[in-house]
Amino acid sequence: MDQITPLTVTTDDVDQERDRPFNAYRFASSDNAKGIVAEAITSLLDHEQRVGLKRNKRRARDQVTFDLTVDAILSDLMHHHVVEYPAGIYVRRSNRILGTKSRYRPRAYSKKFPDILDLLAEPGLGYVLQDKAAPIAGTPRSTIIRPGMTLLAGMDDHGIGANDLDEHPHGETIILKRVKDRGDYWDEGGLEEYEDIPVTERYRRELDDINQWLASADLQYDPLGIPWPHTAFDIRDRRLRRVFTQARFDSGGRLFGGFWQRLRKHERRQGLRINGEKAVELDYGQMGPRILYGMAGHQPAAEDLYSMYGYGQHERGGIKKVMSAMIFAEERLERFPKDTRRLFRKGDKIGEVVDAIEAKHPLIKDYFHRGLGHDAQFIESNILVDVLLDLRAKGIVALPIHDAVMVPASEVSMAEEVMLRVFNAHTHVQGIVTVEAHEGDVPSLY
Numbered sequence: 001m002d003q004i005t006p007l008t009v010t011t012d013d014v015d016q017e018r019d020r021p022f023n024a025y026r027f028a029s030s031d032n033a034k035g036i037v038a039e040a041i042t043s044l045l046d047h048e049q050r051v052g053l054k055r056n057k058r059r060a061r062d063q064v065t066f067d068l069t070v071d072a073i074l075s076d077l078m079h080h081h082v083v084e085y086p087a088g089i090y091v092r093r094s095n096r097i098l099g100t101k102s103r104y105r106p107r108a109y110s111k112k113f114p115d116i117l118d119l120l121a122e123p124g125l126g127y128v129l130q131d132k133a134a135p136i137a138g139t140p141r142s143t144i145i146r147p148g149m150t151l152l153a154g155m156d157d158h159g160i161g162a163n164d165l166d167e168h169p170h171g172e173t174i175i176l177k178r179v180k181d182r183g184d185y186w187d188e189g190g191l192e193e194y195e196d197i198p199v200t201e202r203y204r205r206e207l208d209d210i211n212q213w214l215a216s217a218d219l220q221y222d223p224l225g226i227p228w229p230h231t232a233f234d235i236r237d238r239r240l241r242r243v244f245t246q247a248r249f250d251s252g253g254r255l256f257g258g259f260w261q262r263l264r265k266h267e268r269r270q271g272l273r274i275n276g277e278k279a280v281e282l283d284y285g286q287m288g289p290r291i292l293y294g295m296a297g298h299q300p301a302a303e304d305l306y307s308m309y310g311y312g313q314h315e316r317g318g319i320k321k322v323m324s325a326m327i328f329a330e331e332r333l334e335r336f337p338k339d340t341r342r343l344f345r346k347g348d349k350i351g352e353v354v355d356a357i358e359a360k361h362p363l364i365k366d367y368f369h370r371g372l373g374h375d376a377q378f379i380e381s382n383i384l385v386d387v388l389l390d391l392r393a394k395g396i397v398a399l400p401i402h403d404a405v406m407v408p409a410s411e412v413s414m415a416e417e418v419m420l421r422v423f424n425a426h427t428h429v430q431g432i433v434t435v436e437a438h439e440g441d442v443p444s445l446y
Contacts, residue, residue, distance in 0.1 A: 018087055019087045019088045019089065019090045019133065019142075019144055020080075020085065020087065020089060020090070021089070021090060021091075022073075022076060022089050022090065022091040022092075022109070022145070023072075023076045023079075023167065024072045024076070024105070024106045024108045024109040025072070025106055025108075025167045025168040025171050026072055026075040026076040026079055026165060026166070026167050026168075027071050027072065027075050027165070027166060027167070027168060028071055028074070028075050028078075028164065028165060029163075029164060029165055029166035030163070030164035030165075032158040032159065032160060032164055033075065033078065033158070033160055033164040033165055035158065036074065036078070036151070036154040036155070036158060036160070037070060037071045037074050037075070039154070040070055040074055040120070040125075040127055040150075040151075040154075041066075041067055041070050043125055044070065044116075044119050044120065044125065047119070047122065047124065047125060048119070053119075062112075065107055065108070065110060065112060066112070066116060068106075068107055068108040069108045069109075069110070069112065069113055069116045070116060070120065071108070072106075072108035072109070073108075073116070073117060073120060073128065073145070074120075074127060074151060075165050076089060077089065077128065077145065077146070077147040077151060078147065078151065078155055078160055078164075078165055079162065079165045079234065080146075080147070081147050081152070081155065082155075082160065082161055082162050082165070083162060083232045083233060083234050084232050085232040086232065088131070088144035088145065088146050089144065089145050089146070090133055090142040090143065090144050090145075091113070091117065091142065091143050091144075091145055092142060092143075093113070093114040093117070093143055095111055095114075098110060098111045098113055098114070099111040102191070102193060103172050103193060103194075104172050104175070104191050106168070106171065117130070117143075117145070118130075120148075121145075121148070125148075125150060126148040126149050126150035126151075127147075127148045127150050127151045128145050128146070128147070128148050128151070129145065129146045129147070129148050130143055130144070130145055131143070131144045131145075131146075132144070162234055162236070166236075167236075167237075167239070169211075169239070171239070171241075172241070173204060173207045173208070173211070173239070173240070173241040173242060174200050174203050174204050174207070174241070174242055174244070175191065175241055175242065175243040175244065176191065176192040176193075176194050176244050176247060176249065177190065177191060177192060177243060177244065177245050177246075177247070177252070178190055178191070178192040178247050179246050179247050192247045197249075199249055200249060203242060203249070203253075206385055206389060207240060207241070207242055207385075209389065209392065210240060210385070210388050210389065210392065211238070211239050211240055213392045213397070214238040214239075214240070214258070214397070214399070215238055215239075217238070217274065217275075217397040218274065218275045218276065218397075219235060219238070219272070219273070219274060219397075219399075220235075220272075220273040220276070221235055221271045221272055221273070222271050222273065223267075223271050224271075225270065226266065226267055226270050226271050227266075230267070231262055231263050231264060231267055233259040233262050233263065234259060235259055236259075237257070237258065237259040238257075238258050238259065239257050239258070240255045240256065240257045240258055240400070241255070241256055241257050242254070242255055242256075242381065242385075243256055244378075245374050245377075246374050248374075250375070250378050251374040251375060251377070251378055252374050252377050252378060252381065253377065253378050253381035253382065253385075254377060254380070254381045254384075254402055255381065255384060255385070255400045255402070258399060258400070260272060260399045260401065260406065261401055268281065268401075268406065269281060269436055272399075272406065274397050274399070274406070274407065274408040275397065275408050277408040277409045277410055278408075278409045279399070279406040279407065279408065279409075280406065280407060280408070280409050280412050280435060280436055281401070281404055281405070281406045281435075281436040282404060282405055282406075282407065282412065282415055282416055282419060282433050282434070282435055282436070283403065283404040283433070283434050283436075284380075284383075284403045284404065284419065284423065284431060284432065284433060285431075285432035285433065285434050286300075286304075286305045286306065286432055287380060287403050287431075288320075288323065288324050288327055288376060289305045289306075289323060289361065289364070290305070290423075290427065290429050290430075290431060290432070291376045291379050291380060291427055291429075292327060292364045292367050292372070292376060293363065293364055293427075293429050294379070294426070294427030294428055294429040295364075295367060295372065295375070295376065295379070295427075296363060296364045296366075296367050297428075298363040298364065299429060299430075300361075300363075300429060304316075305360075305361070306319045306320050306323070307360075308353075308356040308357065308360055309356060309359070309360070310356060311348075311353075311356065314345075315343060315344050315345065315348070317343050318336075318340050318343030318344045318353075319353070319357065321337060321339075321340045321343065322336070322337060322340060322350070322353050322354070322357065323357055324373070325337040325340075326354065326357065326368040326369060327367075327368065327372055327373045327376055328371065328372075328373030328374075329368075329369050329371065329373075330369065330370065330371040331369060332354065332369050333350055333354055333369070334350065334351075335350055336350050336353075354368075379426055379427065380402075380403055382426060383422055383423055383426050383427075384400050384402070384403065384405070386422045386425075386426070387400075387405060387415075387418055387419055387422050388400060388405070390418045390422060391405070391407070391411075391414075391415060391418055394414065394418075396408070396411045396414060396415065398415065405419070412435055416433045416435070419431065419433045420433055
């Protein structure tokens with residue numbers, strides 16, 4: 001997979017599961033799950049009266065918020081337990097965050113959330129367990145929650161499974177992230193509030209069409225023969241969101257979400273079925289530099305754009321990552337990007353690698369080290385959205401993974417034709433599409 005990635009390089013397959021954020025859109029959908037939530041609400045109200053926490057009844061609107069919050073917390077914890085996610089759920093309790101109105105946060109995640117969470121965690125009630133998350137420099141301290149014994153007992157009594165829980169479909173799908181503080185190494189760029197404009201409304205309509213198509217798709221997963229550990233997921237988790245960066249709607253725009261993006265590469269390729277057929281992955285090859293050539297108004301050479309004089313096939317993976325970092329960087333690289341030094345020979349120096357890349361690509365030399373990575377990602381994301389919409393119009397289910405799609409095996413040829421045509425329409429450059437290698441195939445150079 002040849003996606004355009006920023007300076008911090010991460011592996012495609014992450015072995016260690018992390019705590020995940022609280023999903024405040026989860027709710028109890030079956031009578032059994034609703035019964036657990038209703039019983040919990042009654043217990044909480046009785047507890048408040050008994051210990052004198054609440055002398056007067058809540059206003060009707062406040063009670064609705066209370067009920068929604070309890071439902072969301074317990075439903076997300078139940079879902080978390082059912083799918084056997086190995087880590088915890090982290091929540092934010094800061095009044096600075098929860099006390100302000102946001103298009104990204106549902107009603108259940110309000111300034112009353114910490115009080116309701118503490119109530120659920122009361123020892124006499126035992127619905128929730130809370131722990132402080134391990135501190136991370138420069139970030140707000142989070143709380144990790146897990147299901148308590150009372151909730152687990154209720155789940156066991158009622159035989160709660162994934163089908164007893166659901167997710168409200170109205171979460172914001174067009175996400176805008178603010179500009180990161182360059183002086184703060186730990187700043188990951190928070191969410192930026194915005195008012196809708198015609199372009200955001202169009203992005204949302206496009207994504208709604210895609211999400212509705214994926215929600216009704218015939219997707220199956222068979223873990224038989226796939227080595228452990230297996231990734232925990234819910235096959236109904238198909239909702240995509242589009243994340244824009246740099247506080248601009250022409251920056252970034254990648255698609256995130258969908259259970260298939262959580263799966264490790266070998267899990268996707270071995271276990272995923274679309275319409276009963278094996279799901280096959282098609283990747284755009286050399287996408288970053290080819291988009292950059294398009295931005296510069298030039299045609300790239302037909303040869304391998306990552307093949308450099310003085311560097312062999314062993315260093316090719318490192319060349320890809322360094323070139324991607326050069327597209328994002330605003331100043332000339334002075335050290336190897338994270339996790340790339342090991343991809344080169346002991347005596348290789350970053351300055352020499354950068355020189356070799358610039359010598360190989362004189363037509364786009366002036367487009368490196370200008371901070372164009374997010375702009376290139378925007379072009380990449382527009383390409384993927386148009387590919388999905390085109391395939392949808394042809395009745396073909398396609399699952400996006402940044403710069404790749406997975407389609408039924410019988411639709412590979414059509415998907416490849418669409419991907420090449422859309423790439424050329426956006427960049428005016430000939431694209432490359434590679435089909436996943438099967439066992440025994442010769443590995444692709446792209």
